[in-house]
Amino acid sequence: MSAFDSSFGKSSVGESSVNDSAADAVVEHPRPPRREFKARGSFVTRCDHCQLPVLNCLCPYQVKAESHAQVWLLTHPLEHFKPTNTGRLIRDVITTTQVFTWYRVAPDAQLAALLKDPRYVPFVIFPDDQPDYADRVVGIDAVHAAKAQARIPVFIILDGTWRQARRMFRKSAYLDGLPVLPLKSERETRYRLRKPASKAHLCTAEVAIELLRQGGDTVAADVLDDYFEVFNDSYAASRLHHKIDPPTATMQRLAKQRAGDSEPGHPGAHRGA
Numbered sequence: 569m570s571a572f573d574s575s576f577g578k579s580s581v582g583e584s585s586v587n588d589s590a591a592d593a594v595v596e597h598p599r600p601p602r603r604e605f606k607a608r609g610s611f612v613t614r615c616d617h618c619q620l621p622v623l624n625c626l627c628p629y630q631v632k633a634e635s636h637a638q639v640w641l642l643t644h645p646l647e648h649f650k651p652t653n654t655g656r657l658i659r660d661v662i663t664t665t666q667v668f669t670w671y672r673v674a675p676d677a678q679l680a681a682l683l684k685d686p687r688y689v690p691f692v693i694f695p696d697d698q699p700d701y702a703d704r705v706v707g708i709d710a711v712h713a714a715k716a717q718a719r720i721p722v723f724i725i726l727d728g729t730w731r732q733a734r735r736m737f738r739k740s741a742y743l744d745g746l747p748v749l750p751l752k753s754e755r756e757t758r759y760r761l762r763k764p765a766s767k768a769h770l771c772t773a774e775v776a777i778e779l780l781r782q783g784g785d786t787v788a789a790d791v792l793d794d795y796f797e798v799f800n801d802s803y804a805a806s807r808l809h810h811k812i813d814p815p816t817a818t819m820q821r822l823a824k825q826r827a828g829d830s831e832p833g834h835p836g837a838h839r840g841a
């Protein structure tokens with residue numbers, strides 16, 4: 569499996585019907601579109617908090633976890649309102665996660681400031697298969713080195729379809745000075761909500777899970793993995809108007825952790841087993 573295949577995935581080629589010129593028109597707009605994305609199933613009653621159909625609300629399984637590394641999502645404007653977007657799962661679990669809207673011309677002002685902040689060591693997550701930026705490519709050891717220097721590694725994940733992510737990488741001059749970290753993983757996608765071009769195309773949450781795990785944040789990776797699985801199962805079941813009952817083993821594990829987290833003095837999320 570090549571890094572090219574494993575790094576990105578949104579694979580949502582089949583679901584996105586917007587062409588590039590329309591995408592650019594949106595990108596030039598100062599804010600994301602206000603309208604909701606009209607995806608399949610948009611007539612369904614959704615939970616205000618987790619955006620899932622109320623039939624399989626995700627809220628009882630939302631567990632927080634702490635990580636040393638951070639994830640900053642650079643989200644394509646057309647991705648923001650898609651209920652199948654998995655980038656938001658990362659923010660649900662890891663509260664330090666930052667979400668920025670991608671603009672072609674200039675970075676989000678807060679992102680621009682953070683990129684200059686010496687506490688952070690940001691990495692752009694992107695495949696390493698093209699020669700013109702080979703001098704910027706680093707391995708996961710650079711993440712461990714940043715931690716050893718008491719700095720905070722940051723995974724900047726380009727959140728969009730593969731095609732959008734490539735445009736974001738190529739057309740954002742403010743990312744040009746950053747090291748490029750390709751994800752090396754043998755994991756095959758478990759994402760069921762969009763048709764992947766390849767099993768090696770991981771969705772955004774899966775990319776974060778693998779990076780966190782490889783970077784040593786195994787507890788956060790495990791919690792996010794569970795939460796992603798529950799999201800994936802719940803959403804897929806909802807499309808069939810099926811309520812998952814009784815809860816799966818993963819649901820039960822998260823619900824138990826969530827109950828533990830709400831007890832006074834509990835140190836934080838952890839695996840029950």
Ligand SMILES: [Zn+2]
Pocket residue numbers: 615616617618619620625626627628
């Ligand atoms: Zn909910």
